[in-house]
Amino acid sequence: MTEAVTKRQKERPADSAPLESSPLDSSSLHSALLRSSDERLIADCLKGDQEAWGTLIDKYKNLIYSIPVKLGMHQDAGDIFQSVCVDLLSELPRLREHRALPKWLMQTCYHKCLHYQRAAERLVELAPEGARSDNASPASLDELPEHMLVQIEQEQILRSAISDLPEKCERMVRLLFFEIPPRPYDNIAKELGMSRGSIGAIRGRCLSYLRKLLEKRGF
Numbered sequence: 001m002t003e004a005v006t007k008r009q010k011e012r013p014a015d016s017a018p019l020e021s022s023p024l025d026s027s028s029l030h031s032a033l034l035r036s037s038d039e040r041l042i043a044d045c046l047k048g049d050q051e052a053w054g055t056l057i058d059k060y061k062n063l064i065y066s067i068p069v070k071l072g073m074h075q076d077a078g079d080i081f082q083s084v085c086v087d088l089l090s091e092l093p094r095l096r097e098h099r100a101l102p103k104w105l106m107q108t109c110y111h112k113c114l115h116y117q118r119a120a121e122r123l124v125e126l127a128p129e130g131a132r133s134d135n136a137s138p139a140s141l142d143e144l145p146e147h148m149l150v151q152i153e154q155e156q157i158l159r160s161a162i163s164d165l166p167e168k169c170e171r172m173v174r175l176l177f178f179e180i181p182p183r184p185y186d187n188i189a190k191e192l193g194m195s196r197g198s199i200g201a202i203r204g205r206c207l208s209y210l211r212k213l214l215e216k217r218g219f
Helices: 002-009 024-034 038-046 050-070 077-094 098-119 146-163 167-177 185-192 196-216
Strands: none
Touching (some): 038 050, 038 077, 038 098, 050 098, 077 098, 167 185
16 A cells, blocks of 8 residues: 555645546546545544555645645655655544544644654754653644644645536546646547537636535635
């Protein structure tokens, strides 16, 4: 399973690189898995299901990457990502509250960032002066700057809501708003198997659906 992390997951997230596109038929199973609850994915991971493990990491890779990226640790982001994944793999059997997984990942990733900064003897102050020492316990979630915590949580809510869209809506939203550089409408229409003229109306319905999903999540 750790091999799956190395081979499949060490990639830049959508926050810092274009989303990869793939045909709808090859992504159907993966999209369905992404809609699975964390509880189900974790249960399958504990049974040794590597597809579930890969899906769980895909679901949260942007969340993990976003913390070192926002802290300006671009060069270390890949190593931090790998380290968090290794910790997650070892801690899954002891993760009592599955709904707390996003906060656990934020806490763990932030602690890794602090560790990497201390190891590199960087002078960036991430916690209040005197609040930490070499023997300090792992960082608590409260140590994340409030504005960063709110932004990271909102970004994850958006990612989750997009993943919960009907498959064609999810694909359209990603193609329209997450591709860099933006794709021509003719290209998008061909990939989605629809006429160019129908994109505007369907896009409106998809965004309306997305808005309702976000409202339910308190966005």
